[in-house]
Amino acid sequence: xxxxxxxxxxxxxxxxxxxxxxxxxxxxxxxxxxxxxxxxxxxxxxxxxxxxxxxxxxxxxxxxxxxxxxxxxxxxxxxxxxxxxxxxxxxxxxxxxxxxxxxxxxxxxxxxxxxxxxxxxxxxxxxxxxxxxxxxxxxxxxxxxxxxxxxxxxxxxxxxxxxxxxxxxxxxxxxxxxxxxxxxxxxxxxxxxxxxxxxxxxxxxxxxxxxxxxxxxxxxxxxxxxxxxxxxxxxxxxxxxxxxxxxxxxxxxxxxxxxxxxxxxxxxxxxxxxxxxxxxxxxxxxxxxxxxxxxxxxxxxxxxxxxxxxxxxxxxxxxxxxxxxxxxxxxxxxxxxxxxxxxxxxxxxxxxxxxxxxxxxxxxxxxxxxxxxxxxxxxxxx
Numbered sequence: 001x002x003x004x005x006x007x008x009x010x011x012x013x014x015x016x017x018x019x020x021x022x023x024x025x026x027x028x029x030x031x032x033x034x035x036x037x038x039x040x041x042x043x044x045x046x047x048x049x050x051x052x053x054x055x056x057x058x059x060x061x062x063x064x065x066x067x068x069x070x071x072x073x074x075x076x077x078x079x080x081x082x083x084x085x086x087x088x089x090x091x092x093x094x095x096x097x098x099x100x101x102x103x104x105x106x107x108x109x110x111x112x113x114x115x116x117x118x119x120x121x122x123x124x125x126x127x128x129x130x131x132x133x134x135x136x137x138x139x140x141x142x143x144x145x146x147x148x149x150x151x152x153x154x155x156x157x158x159x160x161x162x163x164x165x166x167x168x169x170x171x172x173x174x175x176x177x178x179x180x181x182x183x184x185x186x187x188x189x190x191x192x193x194x195x196x197x198x199x200x201x202x203x204x205x206x207x208x209x210x211x212x213x214x215x216x217x218x219x220x221x222x223x224x225x226x227x228x229x230x231x232x233x234x235x236x237x238x239x240x241x242x243x244x245x246x247x248x249x250x251x252x253x254x255x256x257x258x259x260x261x262x263x264x265x266x267x268x269x270x271x272x273x274x275x276x277x278x279x280x281x282x283x284x285x286x287x288x289x290x291x292x293x294x295x296x297x298x299x300x301x302x303x304x305x306x307x308x309x310x311x312x313x314x315x316x317x318x319x320x321x322x323x324x325x326x327x328x329x330x331x332x333x334x335x336x337x338x339x340x341x342x343x344x345x346x347x348x349x350x351x352x353x354x355x356x357x358x359x360x361x362x363x364x365x366x367x368x369x370x371x372x373x374x375x376x377x378x379x380x381x382x
Contacts, residue, residue: 002175011030021060022085023068034188035078035188037079039068040069040081044062053144053147080150084146119141119154129243151220167227167229168236206250222243226239226252235257235260281299281303286361295307300318306319307354317332327340
């Protein structure tokens with residue numbers, strides 16, 4: 001995403017632009033990030049997490065036509081191979097090994113000094129716990145080579161808490177707030193009896209107890225980790241454990257968030273009146289109608305507007321000012337759409353154009369602009 005923001009790469013770029021011989025050259029960067037590329041979950045050959053890793057040539061040499069499992073863009077299919085390819089892309093465009101790039105551009109600015117490519121003492125030993133007996137055996141630790149970008153990072157609770165703060169919005173210049181928000185938007189949902197989880201650009205998404213959680217789980221032999229953040233409240237949880245198989249890790253994170261809600265609830269910010277509101281903005285406040293659907297437009301700080309659905313097919317959305325008498329939608333149905341104030345020759349507001357939908361002060365306002373006109377000219381009144 002940093003490369004995208006710099007204009008070096010586009011999310012719509014195909015893999016073939018950077019790796020012309022790739023068997024899945026039609027796959028895009030966005031599809032790799034969101035696990036919708038249709039590529040195999042794991043690298044062909046031995047179990048990569050428990051085997052000595054291959055180098056770049058070994059990676060590409062193993063990627064034959066058999067790794068294409070689904071039509072690109074059709075479905076969510078988690079792929080560690082896809083992230084190995086993204087790591088190779090970073091190396092090609094930055095001219096250095098992927099971990100050095102991550103350390104310099106992400107870890108160090110965020111103060112994550114105890115996050116490393118290989119274990120650094122003092123560190124925990126990973127174990128496999130027998131599922132039916134209280135005995136354990138140590139798990140091996142492997143250097144996974146070109147597959148490293150898919151999960152070979154060692155970290156601490158403190159460092160992961162800093163990573164959670166980043167996800168919550170404390171980006172510290174690593175990424176713009178807008179780009180981070182873009183990464184947490186739903187790109188695809190995971191198939192199952194209930195649509196409760198999915199993926200954005202890099203981040204896993206899931207719903208739990210009325211919350212929309214963003215984060216990611218991770219595992220290597222002997223270890224499990226999880227990080228989940230409710231971006232609306234700023235609450236987050238970090239879990240690390242030195243066991244190969246956890247017991248329902250999601251339920252643990254949900255329980256921790258529930259405890260936090262109960263013991264340290266997020267208090268509402270105190271209301272404070274503004275000294276003044278621009279007259280043009282205040283003139284937009286109040287009820288607006290799209291045909292017979294009603295919405296309430298509110299004036300917020302910094303020139304932002306909020307449209308709340310009241311009845312009918314009106315949708316709720318926030319709008320950020322982008323120019324004189326123009327705002328852009330940030331969420332919901334109107335995300336990316338333009339809200340434009342249309343004025344008459346006298347400068348007074350005639351109507352509001354919201355993505356071509358006309359909003360007037362009353363339902364099909366007889367004194368306003370009604371696309372298509374009126375067959376009767378007005379509402380039947382006495």
